Each structure stands twice: as C-alpha cells, then as structure tokens.
Amino acid sequence: MSYSIGVDLGGTNLRIAAVDENGTLLEKVTLGTQVQRGREFVISEMTSAIQSVTEKYSARGELVGIGIGVPGFIDMDTGTVRESPNLPGWADYPVHQDIERRLGTKVILENDANAAAMGEKWLGAGRDVNDLCMFTLGTGVGGGIIHNGRVWHGMKGFAGEMGHSTVQPEGHACGCGSHGCLEQYASATAIVRMAKEAVAKGMSDAMANASRLDVEFSSKVVYQLAIQGDKAAQEVFDTVGRSIGITLGTFVNALNFPMYVIGGGVVSAWDAFSPAMFDELRVRSFIYRITAPEAVKAGDKRTIVTRALLGSDAGLFGAARLPMLLAEDRASRATY
Amino acid sequence: MSYSIGVDLGGTNLRIAAVDENGTLLEKVTLGTQVQRGREFVISEMTSAIQSVTEKYSARGELVGIGIGVPGFIDMDTGTVRESPNLPGWADYPVHQDIERRLGTKVILENDANAAAMGEKWLGAGRDVNDLCMFTLGTGVGGGIIHNGRVWHGMKGFAGEMGHSTVQPEGHACGCGSHGCLEQYASATAIVRMAKEAVAKGMSDAMANASRLDVEFSSKVVYQLAIQGDKAAQEVFDTVGRSIGITLGTFVNALNFPMYVIGGGVVSAWDAFSPAMFDELRVRSFIYRITAPEAVKAGDKRTIVTRALLGSDAGLFGAARLPMLLAEDRASRATY
Numbered sequence: 213m214s215y216s217i218g219v220d221l222g223g224t225n226l227r228i229a230a231v232d233e234n235g236t237l238l239e240k241v242t243l244g245t246q247v248q249r250g251r252e253f254v255i256s257e258m259t260s261a262i263q264s265v266t267e268k269y270s271a272r273g274e275l276v277g278i279g280i281g282v283p284g285f286i287d288m289d290t291g292t293v294r295e296s297p298n299l300p301g302w303a304d305y306p307v308h309q310d311i312e313r314r315l316g317t318k319v320i321l322e323n324d325a326n327a328a329a330m331g332e333k334w335l336g337a338g339r340d341v342n343d344l345c346m347f348t349l350g351t352g353v354g355g356g357i358i359h360n361g362r363v364w365h366g367m368k369g370f371a372g373e374m375g376h377s378t379v380q381p382e383g384h385a386c387g388c389g390s391h392g393c394l395e396q397y398a399s400a401t402a403i404v405r406m407a408k409e410a411v412a413k414g415m416s417d418a419m420a421n422a423s424r425l426d427v428e429f430s431s432k433v434v435y436q437l438a439i440q441g442d443k444a445a446q447e448v449f450d451t452v453g454r455s456i457g458i459t460l461g462t463f464v465n466a467l468n469f470p471m472y473v474i475g476g477g478v479v480s481a482w483d484a485f486s487p488a489m490f491d492e493l494r495v496r497s498f499i500y501r502i503t504a505p506e507a508v509k510a511g512d513k514r515t516i517v518t519r520a521l522l523g524s525d526a527g528l529f530g531a532a533r534l535p536m537l538l539a540e541d542r543a544s545r546a547t548y
Numbered sequence: 549m550s551y552s553i554g555v556d557l558g559g560t561n562l563r564i565a566a567v568d569e570n571g572t573l574l575e576k577v578t579l580g581t582q583v584q585r586g587r588e589f590v591i592s593e594m595t596s597a598i599q600s601v602t603e604k605y606s607a608r609g610e611l612v613g614i615g616i617g618v619p620g621f622i623d624m625d626t627g628t629v630r631e632s633p634n635l636p637g638w639a640d641y642p643v644h645q646d647i648e649r650r651l652g653t654k655v656i657l658e659n660d661a662n663a664a665a666m667g668e669k670w671l672g673a674g675r676d677v678n679d680l681c682m683f684t685l686g687t688g689v690g691g692g693i694i695h696n697g698r699v700w701h702g703m704k705g706f707a708g709e710m711g712h713s714t715v716q717p718e719g720h721a722c723g724c725g726s727h728g729c730l731e732q733y734a735s736a737t738a739i740v741r742m743a744k745e746a747v748a749k750g751m752s753d754a755m756a757n758a759s760r761l762d763v764e765f766s767s768k769v770v771y772q773l774a775i776q777g778d779k780a781a782q783e784v785f786d787t788v789g790r791s792i793g794i795t796l797g798t799f800v801n802a803l804n805f806p807m808y809v810i811g812g813g814v815v816s817a818w819d820a821f822s823p824a825m826f827d828e829l830r831v832r833s834f835i836y837r838i839t840a841p842e843a844v845k846a847g848d849k850r851t852i853v854t855r856a857l858l859g860s861d862a863g864l865f866g867a868a869r870l871p872m873l874l875a876e877d878r879a880s881r882a883t884y
Contacts, residue, residue, distance in 0.1 A: 285835075289849070294838070343703070355802065366804020367679070367849050370835045373801040378794045378832055381716060388834045390797065458714045461726065462798060465709035466691065468702020496714055498724045499621075499706045502630070513625070513703050 213273030218532030219280040223298035231532035235335045277318035277535025281327035281527040288369030320534045325354025326363045331530030333358045336521035344471040349478035353395040379455045397455035403431035406448045416444035435481040453488030461496025475520030549609030554868030555616040559634035567868035571671045595650045613654035613871025617663035617863040624705030656870045661690025662699045667866030669694045672857035680807040685814035689731040715791045733791035739767035742784045752780035771817040789824030797832025811856025
C-alpha cells in the first residue's frame with residue numbers, strides 16, 4: 213500500500229486525512245483551527261497531528277507526500293500563500309518549505325477550492341472526465357479548474373477564481389475590491405445578506421421572525437423557509453441560481469468543457485436554486501443549448517452541470533491526491 | 549521550403565494566402581465572397597483559387613496543408629460547420645472532407661477567431677507566450693484561446709466564445725439568444741447602435757449630423773468624433789472599454805494567463821476605449837492588480853493586456869499555421 217496525507221486548513225477547522233492510492237479513507241482527524249494563536253501555533257498543531265497519523269501507518273505502507281488545501285491565493289512559483297483573508301499573518305511566508313523541513317516529506321500547497329475540484333475529479337462527480345470546472349459555494353465562492361486531469365494553475369497558481377466573475381456590474385461590494393461578483397449572490401454569506409435585505413423591505417414575516425429568534429440566522433434557515441413556500445426566501449434562491457447560471461453561461465461558452473460541478477455547503481439547497489440556474493444557463497449559452505443532455509443523442513458528447521458528490525471531504529481527498537499525481541508525473545517523465 | 553495555404557472565409561471577402569514555414573507571406577489573393585450564390589459556388593471559387601496558388605509554388609516547396617478560418621461554430625469531431633449566421637446553407641455540411649477530396653490535400657477547418665488567435669500567437673503580440681486569450685472586436689465579438697501553443701477547442705471545438713460572456717444581465721438582446729453579451733457593447737455594430745441611441749436621446753449634435761449625412765455611419769465615424777472631443781461619442785467608447793474590462797476581469801481571475809490580446813477592426817480605437825478598459829480591469833480583478841506590469845518587479849511574471857499586431861491578416865496567418873502544427877504534432881508523436 214501507498215498512501216498520502218490530505219490537509220484541509222479552513223478558517224474554522226483543521227482536518228487531516230490519510231488516504232490510500234485507491235481513494236480509501238484510512239483515518240480522519242479534525243482539530244479546531246486556532247488561527248488567532250498565530251501561524252507558528254497552527255503549523256505546529258498541524259505537523260504534530262500529521263506525525264501521529266504517519267507513525268501509525270508507516271509500517272503498513274509508503275507515504276507518498278502531503279497535500280495541504282489552504283483558503284487563499286497560492287503562488288506556485290514560491291510555494292507561499294500570497295493572500296488569505298482567513299489566515300492573517302500567513303502572507304508571503306514559505307509555508308510548504310517550513311512544513312517539508314519539519315516533516316522531511318514532500319509537501320504541496322494548494323488553494324482549497326482547487327483541491328476540492330481535484331477531489332471531485334478523483335472520486336466524485338468528475339470521475340469520468342479529464343476536464344471540469346467547479347464552483348464551491350461556501351462562506352465565499354471558490355473555484356477550481358481541472359484540465360487533463362490536473363489542477364489548472366495558470367501562470368502563477370492563481371487561476372480558478374470564478375467566484376469573482378462579475379454578475380452584476382453595479383452590484384454589491386465584494387471583499388476582493390470589485391462589486392457584483394458571483395460570491396455576492398451565491399455564497400452562504402450572500403444568502404443571509406439577501407434574506408436580511410428582504411426582511412428590511414418587509415417582504416417576509418416568516419424570515420423576519422426567524423432572523424429575530426435565531427441568533428445564528430443562516431442560509432440553512434432561509435432554505436427551510438424557501439421549501440416551506442416563503443416567496444421572499446424562494447426569491448433569494450432564485451437570485452442564487454440565476455447568478456450561477458449567468459457565470460456558467462460565460463464559462464460554458466469560453467471553455468466548452470464536458471462538466472461543471474457545483475459544490476460547497478450551499479449545494480444542499482440544490483432543489484431551491486438549480487431550476488433558475490438551468491433556466492438562465494439555457495438563455496446565456498447557445499453552446500449549452502446544443503450540447504445539453506436533453507439536446508444530444510445518446511452517446512454524443514454533452515455538457516453536464518451537476519452537483520458535487522463528496523461534500524465537505526472533497527478538498528481533503530483532493531489534497532491527498534496531489535502528491536500521488538506529482539509522483540505519477542515524475543515517473544512518466546522518467547520513462548522518456 | 550515548405551508552405552501552407554491559409555484561407556479566411558468572411559461574410560464579405562474570401563482571402564487566400566500562401567505562407568512559408570517561417571511566416572513569410574508568399575502571396576495573398578482577395579476575392580469577394582458571393583455567399584448568396586450558395587455553398588457550392590463559394591467552395592468552387594475557393595478551391596480553384598487555391599489550386600492556382602499551389603500550382604505556382606509546387607515547384608518551389610512542399611505544400612503542408614490548408615487551413616480555413618470560418619465564422620461560426622466548427623464541430624471538430626465531424627469537421628462540419630455547426631452554425632454560421634454569415635454562411636447560410638453551410639450548417640452540418642462536411643466542408644473539409646469535400647475540399648480535401650477536391651484538392652487531395654489535408655484541410656483543417658477552424659473558427660475564424662480561433663485562427664486569428666493562432667496568428668497572433670505565431671507572428672504577432674503573442675510570439676513569446678504559449679497561453680493567450682484573444683478578443684476579436686469586429687462586426688461581432690469573436691474569441692480564441694491558445695493553450696500550450698495550440699488552439700483550445702474544448703470538448704467539441706466550440707470553445708473561445710468570450711464574445712457571448714454576459715456583461716449586463718438585463719442588457720441588449722443578442723443574436724445568440726441571450727442579452728447583455730459583450731458583443732452588444734464592444735463590436736463595431738454595437739458602437740453604431742450605441743451612437744444612434746445617444747443621437748435619439750439628443751445627446752450629441754455632431755453625431756446627429758454625422759449620422760444624417762453619412763449613409764455608412766460607422767464605428768470609425770464615432771471614433772473620429774470621440775477624438776475630436778464629442779462627449780457622447782467618448783461615452784460610447786467608455787462603454788466599450790468598461791465592457792471589455794469587466795469580461796477581462798472574469799477571465800484573468802479564472803485563467804491567470806500571461807496574455808490577453810484585443811484585436812479586430814475596433815482595436816484601431818484603442819486610445820478611445822483602453823483607459824476605461826484598464827480602469828475596470830483593475831477594479832474587477834485582484835489577480836490583475838497584483839500581476840499588472842506596474843505591480844511586479846522586473847523579470848517577474850506579469851499579466852499583459854495588449855492590442856493585436858497583425859490586423860486583419862491574423863486569421864489568414866493563423867489558418868496557414870494550423871496544418872504546420874498538425875504535422876509537427878504528428879512528427880513528435882512518431883518519435884516516441
């Protein structure tokens with residue numbers, strides 16, 4: 213057996229998994245990320261957790277490497293986090309060299325949404341394709357592009373930021389410095405904001421009550437109200453769906469990929485937002501209309517838009533996959 | 549010497565060029581495209597013009613093949629034009645097999661904007677990069693993506709349709725069936741429409757006069773008025789620039805390519821629209837802001853947004869390049 217370690221370093225949780233070469237989960241550890249205690253503390257916690265896992269499996273197989281999914285821009289040239297709002301103090305620090313030195317093992321740093329896209333390609337919705345474009349709808353909206361079975365990095369490693377595609381040119385201000393980004397209409401944060409905007413306009417008594425009673429008024433609560441028939445809550449998810457559909461249209465037209473995957477926590481509201489998403493996509497993309505599953509004959513190439521299958525583990529599996537692919541690529545180059 | 553034939557089959561002109569392996573133009577022939585006389589007539593004209601060129605050069609070198617740039621969706625699986633508003637009667641006809649049979653030479657059919665992107669990669673703005681994303685601002689807005697030095701086809705050959713990226717979700721109706729596409733704000737057609745809208749609102753006496761006097765009131769006239777200081781004409785080009793900037797932002801964020809090229813006839817108005825384009829791009833793309841030429845140190849990787857260099861010949865050169873690349877790829881596969 214060979215195995216590798218996948219790490220998902222979120223703003224809230226630090227999760228570590230040992231995964232074998234077939235994608236079987238050997239073990240998963242979840243720790244709170246005490247980001248406020250600083251980078252050094254988090255890295256120490258991470259490395260000692262990784263060490264205790266690897267000690268357990270060292271007798272049973274070869275450790276291929278460690279992949280770490282991080283929220284933020286990863287500069288692949290230098291292996292540093294270029295910018296990460298959720299990890300203050302990490303910018304421009306050579307994280308992967310530091311961890312490699314401490315653990316004596318190959319470490320790959322990757323954007324968390326890119327890792328999630330790789331997870332879905334390996335074991336999830338994208339198992340049968342080599343090109344896919346994934347949107348991760350969570351606190352923000354992340355994105356990852358897989359091309360020829362590998363993460364599409366672009367020039368520096370910054371590619372895949374479809375969450376900052378403009379949906380409404382004059383729209384809501386975004387943390388990225390722009391306004392009207394997809395993230396402002398399709399993230400869990402945006403769902404809560406749009407619900408509160410509807411409450412402020414007096415559009416829904418049910419949402420007003422829920423937001424008053426529930427200190428953690430969340431996108432899940434808005435979803436519950438939507439499926440119970442609350443019109444204002446349904447309109448929020450209509451906006452979510454239309455916004456994703458507009459962005460999907462742009463990328464279906466530009467990339468002509470076989471698959472687009474929608475993941476992240478918000479995807480549990482699929483039945484509430486996906487009808488508007490598909491309606492909008494059909495309007496926005498001639499290419500989708502002629503390649504949609506309902507438009508082509510059996511056996512013809514088609515454009516699939518589908519929900520992710522691995523839930524919150526996608527990034528963990530994807531991160532674990534990265535060192536395996538690196539090893540494969542090195543071996544295949546060595547044979548020429 | 550080896551050479552190939554590039555063909556640019558436009559709605560108005562049919563142009564044929566013989567180009568050698570170094571990109572030297574040997575000969576260029578321009579014929580009117582008598583589209584209304586039907587597909588058979590156009591193909592006959594094209595093949596006899598190609599034959600008279602190849603007869604001239606057959607003694608001097610080897611003909612590698614023929615590349616034909618066509619406005620429309622090319623299905624690379626079948627080698628047919630799937631949809632082309634400018635070439636009625638060509639849809640689903642196996643053009644390339646027909647021409648191959650008549651000429652006895654390898655023929656490659658390609659979308660005209662993809663061919664233009666290849667031309668700029670080979671001999672123009674993109675000579676030094678292997679990845680670029682090109683927007684061709686003409687009667688419509690075409691697009692072409694070059695990745696690893698080759699045309700990015702996507703699953704079927706439909707990729708690169710950035711002209712149908714949504715810029716204004718509730719915007720002007722587009723021929724593609726959507727509304728608010730980039731094409732509706734950045735094409736020569738859109739410039740004339742927006743100028744006429746300004747005239748109808750009484751916003752410019754100079755434009756009103758020009759549109760009354762000039763039966764061929766064109767985007768060039770609007771440009772002349774803009775550089776002469778007409779505010780309404782300048783606003784038209786502001787809209788052009790902002791619309792391109794919004795779309796560029798989306799693709800810089802998603803692709804993280806080293807280069808984005810703006811070509812087509814409208815690019816001669818570069819000084820009128822590019823300031824607004826860059827302003828908008830800086831707002832829309834965090835990645836552009838940290839990788840723009842002014843943001844990085846000398847020698848660091850940077851995102852270049854620049855105008856095309858080959859003018860209306862880009863597509864002709866690019867089409868001629870296609871059979872050469874196919875021959876190279878076959879030769880390199882044969883050595884393994």
